[in-house]
Amino acid sequence: MTVDPGTGKGDIPPPVEVRGLVKRYGDLTAVAGVDLTVNVGDVYGYLGPNGAGKTTSLRMMLGLIRPTAGSARLFGRDPMQSVHALDGVAGFVEAPTFYPYLSGRRNLELLAAFDGHGAARRIEQALDTVELSDRARDRVGGYSHGMRQRLGIAAALVRDPKLMLLDEPGTGLDPAGMRDMRQLVRRLADQGITVMLSSHLLAEVEELCNRVAIIQAGKIVYEGEIAALKRSAGATYRLSTTDNERALAVCRAQPGIADVGVEHGRIRFAAGEAVVAELSQALVEAGALIKALTPQTATLEDLFFSLTEGGEGADGHHPGVVPESAAPMGPAR
Amino acid sequence: MSPTVVTVYRWELFKLRYQKRTYLGLGAAALVPIIFAAAIHFRHDRHGGDFAFSSYLTRSGLAMPLVILLFGAVWMFPLITALVAGDIFASEDHNGTLKTIFTRSLERWQIFAGKGLAAATYAIVAILINGTVAVVAGSMESGFNSLQSLSGTIVSAPKALELVYVSLLVYLIPIATIVCIGLLLSAVTRNSAAAVVGTLMISLLFQLIGILPGLGGLQPYLLSTQFNAWQGLLRTPIDWSPIVRAAWVCAMYGVPALAAAFLVFLRRDVAGG
Numbered sequence: 340m341t342v343d344p345g346t347g348k349g350d351i352p353p354p355v356e357v358r359g360l361v362k363r364y365g366d367l368t369a370v371a372g373v374d375l376t377v378n379v380g381d382v383y384g385y386l387g388p389n390g391a392g393k394t395t396s397l398r399m400m401l402g403l404i405r406p407t408a409g410s411a412r413l414f415g416r417d418p419m420q421s422v423h424a425l426d427g428v429a430g431f432v433e434a435p436t437f438y439p440y441l442s443g444r445r446n447l448e449l450l451a452a453f454d455g456h457g458a459a460r461r462i463e464q465a466l467d468t469v470e471l472s473d474r475a476r477d478r479v480g481g482y483s484h485g486m487r488q489r490l491g492i493a494a495a496l497v498r499d500p501k502l503m504l505l506d507e508p509g510t511g512l513d514p515a516g517m518r519d520m521r522q523l524v525r526r527l528a529d530q531g532i533t534v535m536l537s538s539h540l541l542a543e544v545e546e547l548c549n550r551v552a553i554i555q556a557g558k559i560v561y562e563g564e565i566a567a568l569k570r571s572a573g574a575t576y577r578l579s580t581t582d583n584e585r586a587l588a589v590c591r592a593q594p595g596i597a598d599v600g601v602e603h604g605r606i607r608f609a610a611g612e613a614v615v616a617e618l619s620q621a622l623v624e625a626g627a628l629i630k631a632l633t634p635q636t637a638t639l640e641d642l643f644f645s646l647t648e649g650g651e652g653a654d655g656h657h658p659g660v661v662p663e664s665a666a667p668m669g670p671a672r
Numbered sequence: 673m674s675p676t677v678v679t680v681y682r683w684e685l686f687k688l689r690y691q692k693r694t695y696l697g698l699g700a701a702a703l704v705p706i707i708f709a710a711a712i713h714f715r716h717d718r719h720g721g722d723f724a725f726s727s728y729l730t731r732s733g734l735a736m737p738l739v740i741l742l743f744g745a746v747w748m749f750p751l752i753t754a755l756v757a758g759d760i761f762a763s764e765d766h767n768g769t770l771k772t773i774f775t776r777s778l779e780r781w782q783i784f785a786g787k788g789l790a791a792a793t794y795a796i797v798a799i800l801i802n803g804t805v806a807v808v809a810g811s812m813e814s815g816f817n818s819l820q821s822l823s824g825t826i827v828s829a830p831k832a833l834e835l836v837y838v839s840l841l842v843y844l845i846p847i848a849t850i851v852c853i854g855l856l857l858s859a860v861t862r863n864s865a866a867a868v869v870g871t872l873m874i875s876l877l878f879q880l881i882g883i884l885p886g887l888g889g890l891q892p893y894l895l896s897t898q899f900n901a902w903q904g905l906l907r908t909p910i911d912w913s914p915i916v917r918a919a920w921v922c923a924m925y926g927v928p929a930l931a932a933a934f935l936v937f938l939r940r941d942v943a944g945g
């Protein structure tokens with residue numbers, strides 16, 4: 340049973356439930372009907388190119404921007420109705436911001452006072468968690484970007500959140516800072532905190548998240564498990580034989596094989612495992628003996644580009660994702 | 673314990689302690705009477721009292737705060753007030769911190785109220801500092817003597833001191849309107865400099881309207897006129913009519929400005945920062 344962080348009652352609505360969310364600025368539609376659901380325990384990646392509507396929709400989820408249409412509910416509560424909808428919720432959109440003329444600790448004391456409910460007692464622990472205790476007395480104006488990002492996490496932790504919304508937490512960090520941030524997010528998830536994470540860093544999302552939503556031009560083009568997205572892409576293979584010309588003809592003639600082509604002197608095709616076994620036999624019978632047959636797994640990056648650009652992945656070919664059939668659009672339940 | 677308006681108010685006052693503009697305004701409020709006292713001292717010694725108001729000022733130090741109220745009525749105190757009132761929301765936009773405080777456990781109206789009260793407190797402190805420094809500096813220069821009222825009667829020094837502080841309180845009525853206008857411009861422009869300068873310009877504009885030929889009939893209803901309402905206290909008997917008029921005329925300007933600032937702050941999208 341899940342417990343409402345605000346009321347303590349059981350069987351709560353999902354941490355994030357967004358339905359038909361729209362934001363228009365005059366003729367410009369920044370968000371064009373977003374539907375997504377973040378479930379308890381998810382580490383949920385929110386992906387999209389620049390200007391796709393990620394930050395605008397996150398701001399609406401936090402009650403910072405009034406939606407033109409639709410709703411964003413956190414644990415079933417509407418942040419536009421009352422700030423109490425944010426009970427048990429913390430995070431930041433774009434870079435976390437603080438009063439530059441106050442120290443890191445003073446900033447946290449101010450925010451903890453604005454939180455109430457004993458938040459001030461968690462300041463030291465939050466500073467320890469983000470490893471800023473030794474710089475807490477320095478003015479935030481002198482902090483590096485990475486330190487401000489970590490202070491942003493600390494400011495979120497003093498709220499003792501059940502849900503964290505983090506917008507590009509790794510942006511601007513050096514490799515060590517990004518590694519620390521990943522470890523931090525992993526620790527938060529291990530503590531049972533549901534995390535919604537927007538990011539440009541696809542490898543980071545692939546490593547950290549179990550579910551993703553991909554937004555393109557203000558609309559969700561995929562929502563669901565990363566594993567399901569990868570499965571939907573189907574397996575692709577690279578084949579090298581003693582007679583590639585003959586093997587190419589066999590591949591093209593074999594039922595169940597698609598996307599056949601030649602790449603770097605090797606044959607490329609997409610097929611299921613059962614079909615590959617039949618193909619092996621057909622190749623032997625045709626006299627094209629197999630030298631190498633290697634399965635290729637699509638990365639999240641391949642899938643992302645396929646969904647957002649309909650174009651080429653990092654390795655220069657279409658991964659074969661067919662979102663309409665294999666990865667249904669709209670909210671996953 | 674849940675946070676309240678008092679929580680915001682206390683932290684806004686705390687933040688003011690760390691901002692240069694606070695000391696710029698309070699420093700000016702304290703420095704002006706000292707400059708006045710020095711000017712009287714040196715001019716008096718050299719030329720035997722040709723400085724404007726010097727005869728009035730040299731008889732009693734208690735005249736100093738009232739003369740400064742006359743001098744600073746339309747520009748100095750509005751400027752000092754606007755330094756904080758015009759900045760109090762705009763600085764959050766400048767630092768990008770509105771999104772930080774809007775996502776804690778305070779409703780927007782609580783943040784608005786706490787900030788508004790802090791801006792008003794700053795204005796009160798500035799005027800009280802100015803008045804107190806003027807009383808001390810004036811008394812050191814000219815003595816803690818009885819004062820001649822505007823009706824020509826003599827008022828004892830203790831009674832004059834009381835009248836000085838009540839005058840300062842009456843002067844706070846139009847200053848409260850300036851706070852409201854500063855808050856509105858701060859919320860609307862989201863730019864500290866524009867809000868501070870805009871507030872001062874509005875104050876000066878009222879004065880300009882008052883001196884335009886043919887608009888004399890408007891004089892009693894202009895904000896600039898209300899800065900002199902305290903003079904009713906220095907008449908014998910006390911003339912309350914300018915003070916009562918100042919209360920409702922200032923409310924006429926201040927309440928709509930405050931209401932508009934409140935609505936803008938409550939409904940605004942926080943898209944930047």
